[in-house]
Structure formats: C-alpha cells, structure tokens
Amino acid sequence: MKENPPRLFGTSGIRDRFGEVVTLELAADTGRALATVLGGRGRVAVGYDTRTSSQLLENALIAGLLECGCDVIRLGMVPTPLVGYATSRLGADAGVMITASHNPAPYNGIKLWNPDGMAYRPSQEREIESVIHEGSFLKREWDGLGSIREMDITSRYMDEVLSMVKMERELKVVIDCGCGAASHISPLIFRRSGCSVITLNSHPDGFFPGRDPEPVPENLSELMETVKSTGADLGIAHDGDADRMVAIDDKGRFASFDKLLALMAREIGGKIITTVDASLCVDECLGDCGEVIRTRVGDVHVANSIAEENADFGGEPSGTWLHPDFCMCPDGILSALRVAELVSKKGSLSSLLDEVPSYPNIRDKIPCPDERKKDVMERVASELAGQFRDPAGVESIDGVRISMRDGSWVLVRPSGTEPYIRVTLEGKTDEEAREIHEITLSYLEKIIG
Structure with a gap:
C-alpha cells in the first residue's frame, strides 16, 4: 500500500469530477472492494442518477461486484432514497448509488448504504479505501462469479411513501426536479397524493439544461415565478438525486432552510437531531415539544445520532432530512410530501414560516x-x-x-x-x-x- 494514500471518501461518499478522480477504474475497484468486504457473497442493490457518466460508472462498479462474487439487484435510474429503501426492504447486504447529488454536471460519485438503509459510516468507508489502496481483492473463478437481477420497485416505494402521509385538502404544487433522478417519481407521487401538479425540468437529462442541480435561490427563479403566477400553494425543488428538497411558499419566496426544518421538527416533536450549523430557531420553535441534539455536518452523522439517541426525526438545514419511521436514508420525496401535508392541515406555508423566530x-x-x-x-x-x-x-x-x-x-x-x-x-x-x-x-x- 502506498504511504499516506489519498482519501477517497468525503462527507458524502466519493465525489469529484468524472474522468479525473472518479474514473471507471475507481468504480470497478470500489465494486471489488465492497464485494471483498462482504466476503464475496450476498446481494448489492445498485442505482444511478441522470448524469451522462452514470451508466458507465454503474457498469464498471457492477463488473467489480460480479468479479468478486456478489450478486447485483440492478435498480436502474432512480433517486437515492429508492436505493436506501430497496436495500432495507429487499434484504440486500449493501446498496450503492452512483450520483454527485447537487454538484454540477461534470461531477459524479459513489455512495454506499447499509442493510438498514443508512449510509456507510466513516469507519466502513476507511475499510473500503484500505482494500482499494492495497488491491487486496477477492479472486473468483468462472463458476464463482456473481449474477444480475433487474428489479423495478418504484410502485412499491410509492405505495409505502403515500401510506405515511394524508392530505386534508387538495393543494396546487409546482415541482422542479432539475432534470434529475426524481423527474418521473416525484410529480407522479404528488398527483397520487391528491395534489394538482405543475412540473418544471421534469425530464431526465444529465446535462441539466434547465438549471444547475443545487436547489438554491439563484437557481430557482423560474420555480418562484411559476408558483406566484399560477397561484400555487407550494413549490418543491429537488437536487440531482432527490435526497434533498427545498420549498417555495405561496408568495413565491424561498423557504428558509432553518425555518422549514424548525417547522417539521415541531410537527414531529420528540427527540430531534440536527447539525452544528442549524439555527437557534429550531430550538425555539420546538420549545417544550422535544429536545434538539446537534451533531457533525453530513447526513451519515445525523443518521448515526438518530440511531444512537433513538430520535424521532433528523435533518440538515440544507434540506436533507431523515425519517426513521420510514427509512434511514435521506428522502427528499417523503420530506416534500410531509411539508405538503403540513400545509394541507395547518394553513399557508408563508404564514407558518412567519411564525418561526428569525435571525439574520x-x-x-x-x-x-x-x-x-x-x-x-x-x-x-x-x-x-x-x-x-x-x-x-x-x-x-x-x-x-x-x-x-x-x-x-x-x-x-x-x-x-x-x-x-x-x-x-x-x-x-x-x-x-x-x-x-x-x-x-x-x-x-x-x-x-
């Protein structure tokens, strides 16, 4: 092994520019390493987002898994939450998502998931890194290679997500999927929930022609204007892989990350996990309804704290929320539905946000x-x-x-x-x-x- 080999995993998996750091060789080696750590047996659920390089990386990673003996459940182009869901519901031994989430189109990455749908912990990622750097992969003969099974569990995922929410009135919702992996699922699931839906950038396209994948105010002017001009109750935007969501209120305003998190924390109550960069308004809005515990930035740290504290809800101000009553994978689609459910029960999002204490x-x-x-x-x-x-x-x-x-x-x-x-x-x-x-x-x- 090289002395002081480079770190491959950051706060959210492996992620960098395709062809420079994230290469086909690295994807294949990650597949080999994961299969090696799993003992050359078991099943791995694999999905990818809409990026132009995603299928190349998926093919390379699957080849590495098969070469070292693991079977593959091939999910196709799906949002990250569906990979976490599939890993936990299908009894897989691990999950892999090919995505760079909110990063620009030239980027891509690899994120790994545990059988319960929780992202790999840093210690697990270090083990994968060690195997890659040492090249100590399992060897399999022709009769010990893994196999592939194609599987579409989108309908099952949508049915279960819809069972988690109940709209009390019909809402008009504008959904901007950013040409990402939620382009088909998110609008459909909102229509099935009883909402009237207007879509923007909801055609999968790895060049992201409508807007950059990161759902920040400067990229969402079209969504804000559409919400206002159509008299919609709510606007929703996803990042490239839909593990996040952000909201636009009925006045066309970008909903403060912290205020939206505070509203959901108050609605769910109990023990709430958030990060060190979250506003004090989360504590003040929750009040006597529960307890706020802060942890490191990164959804894996939020997930770990949820598990350690047996918490009821967790989230980062970025819009990455975890719902332990459903799955330990961040889920921007369920998060968006729960915001819509809140609006259907409690009134306009603008009035709800205005109730939350605000600090610059x-x-x-x-x-x-x-x-x-x-x-x-x-x-x-x-x-x-x-x-x-x-x-x-x-x-x-x-x-x-x-x-x-x-x-x-x-x-x-x-x-x-x-x-x-x-x-x-x-x-x-x-x-x-x-x-x-x-x-x-x-x-x-x-x-x-």
Missing part, C-alpha cells in the same frame, strides 16, 4: 485548495476567536464554532466534497451578522492568500 443568517464559502485545508483550520482554531470583541466559547464538534455572549455564532469548516472553506453564521441583528461575516471572511482571505 449568512452562509458563504471561500475557495481553498484541499491540501491547504488542514493548516487553515488549525489556524482558525487557535486564532479566529481572538478577532471578535466578545467571544464566549469555541467548540470543535465539526470544524470550529465560535459563540458570542449574546447567542450569535459563527461556524468555519472545510467542505468534504469541494475545494472550499464554508462559513455559516447567525447574528441577533443584521448589523451584528454583517460584522461577524466581514471579520471572518477578512481573516480567512488573509491566511488562505
């Missing part, structure tokens, strides 16, 4: 080469707090989170999937948020150079 919140990212991240974060941990007038404490659950005495805070952490340092902050006033932002960015730009 800024999210930003600073370019930083991957090889500089470790040094930059070491300096942030020792120096950044001293840049502020009234710091109250420093935490290192994930990155560096500095709290101020009035409750304001800033979180600085390295991206696990892109060459950036991410900054998230919350101030009690606009002026304070801007000041924290300016101090943090000025400091980071100075030390990154």
Whole structure:
C-alpha cells in the first residue's frame, strides 16, 4: 500500500469530477472492494442518477461486484432514497448509488448504504479505501462469479411513501426536479397524493439544461415565478438525486432552510437531531415539544445520532432530512410530501414560516485548495476567536464554532466534497451578522492568500 494514500471518501461518499478522480477504474475497484468486504457473497442493490457518466460508472462498479462474487439487484435510474429503501426492504447486504447529488454536471460519485438503509459510516468507508489502496481483492473463478437481477420497485416505494402521509385538502404544487433522478417519481407521487401538479425540468437529462442541480435561490427563479403566477400553494425543488428538497411558499419566496426544518421538527416533536450549523430557531420553535441534539455536518452523522439517541426525526438545514419511521436514508420525496401535508392541515406555508423566530443568517464559502485545508483550520482554531470583541466559547464538534455572549455564532469548516472553506453564521441583528461575516471572511482571505 502506498504511504499516506489519498482519501477517497468525503462527507458524502466519493465525489469529484468524472474522468479525473472518479474514473471507471475507481468504480470497478470500489465494486471489488465492497464485494471483498462482504466476503464475496450476498446481494448489492445498485442505482444511478441522470448524469451522462452514470451508466458507465454503474457498469464498471457492477463488473467489480460480479468479479468478486456478489450478486447485483440492478435498480436502474432512480433517486437515492429508492436505493436506501430497496436495500432495507429487499434484504440486500449493501446498496450503492452512483450520483454527485447537487454538484454540477461534470461531477459524479459513489455512495454506499447499509442493510438498514443508512449510509456507510466513516469507519466502513476507511475499510473500503484500505482494500482499494492495497488491491487486496477477492479472486473468483468462472463458476464463482456473481449474477444480475433487474428489479423495478418504484410502485412499491410509492405505495409505502403515500401510506405515511394524508392530505386534508387538495393543494396546487409546482415541482422542479432539475432534470434529475426524481423527474418521473416525484410529480407522479404528488398527483397520487391528491395534489394538482405543475412540473418544471421534469425530464431526465444529465446535462441539466434547465438549471444547475443545487436547489438554491439563484437557481430557482423560474420555480418562484411559476408558483406566484399560477397561484400555487407550494413549490418543491429537488437536487440531482432527490435526497434533498427545498420549498417555495405561496408568495413565491424561498423557504428558509432553518425555518422549514424548525417547522417539521415541531410537527414531529420528540427527540430531534440536527447539525452544528442549524439555527437557534429550531430550538425555539420546538420549545417544550422535544429536545434538539446537534451533531457533525453530513447526513451519515445525523443518521448515526438518530440511531444512537433513538430520535424521532433528523435533518440538515440544507434540506436533507431523515425519517426513521420510514427509512434511514435521506428522502427528499417523503420530506416534500410531509411539508405538503403540513400545509394541507395547518394553513399557508408563508404564514407558518412567519411564525418561526428569525435571525439574520449568512452562509458563504471561500475557495481553498484541499491540501491547504488542514493548516487553515488549525489556524482558525487557535486564532479566529481572538478577532471578535466578545467571544464566549469555541467548540470543535465539526470544524470550529465560535459563540458570542449574546447567542450569535459563527461556524468555519472545510467542505468534504469541494475545494472550499464554508462559513455559516447567525447574528441577533443584521448589523451584528454583517460584522461577524466581514471579520471572518477578512481573516480567512488573509491566511488562505
């Protein structure tokens, strides 16, 4: 094995530009490594998103699995939540999704799933990495190779998801699938729930011609305008693989990530898991209805905490939510349906969002080469707090989170999937948020150079 071999897995599986880091050779080796770790036996459910490189990678990965003795359940082009669902419901020994989620079209990736539908833990990913770097794959003769079974469980997935929600009135919903993997399923499942549906970018296309896959406000102007112009109750947007969703309210406004998470936490109640970058409004909205526990950024960390705490619900402010009463895989389709169910029961989304406490919140990212991240974060941990007038404490659950005495805070952490340092902050006033932002960015730009 090479000395200090490169890390392959980030915060959300393997993910990088196709043909540079994510290659056919890496996909085949990942299949071989997974089969090796599984002992060269068992079944693996495999799906892929709409990217132009996805089928190439899927074929290579399946070849690696078969070569080392695993059988394959081939799901085809499906959203990530369906892979997690299939892995848990079909008794598979693992699941694999070929996707780069919200990243631009040139990117792709590989994400692995446990039999319960939970993403592979970091320790499991390190084991896969070790086998790949050592090349210590199982060898099988011609009579020990795996087999492939094609399977479509979309209808079963939709039936079970629909059993989880009950609309109390018909809603008009605009759904923007971003030409991603939910393009067929999400509009259909909403129609079956009783909603009137208008679709945007709901034709699978790996070039993502309608908009970039990341469902952020700057990419959703068409959805916002369509919600307003059609008098819709709700707009929904997915990322490339539909493990996430975001909402547009009835006034055509992008629903605050944190406020939407807070509303769902209050609706479900009980023990709620969220991340260190989530707003204080989640705690305040939940109130006496439950308890908020914070963990590291990344759906696998949220999932682990849900399992450890026996929690009722978990989610990241990005719109990646987990519903343990259904499956431990993030599910943007079920999340969207539960937002619609909430609106059907409690009134307009705009009025519900306006009830949630609001604090100025800024999210930003600073370019930083991957090889500089470790040094930059070491300096942030020792120096950044001293840049502020009234710091109250420093935490290192994930990155560096500095709290101020009035409750304001800033979180600085390295991206696990892109060459950036991410900054998230919350101030009690606009002026304070801007000041924290300016101090943090000025400091980071100075030390990154």
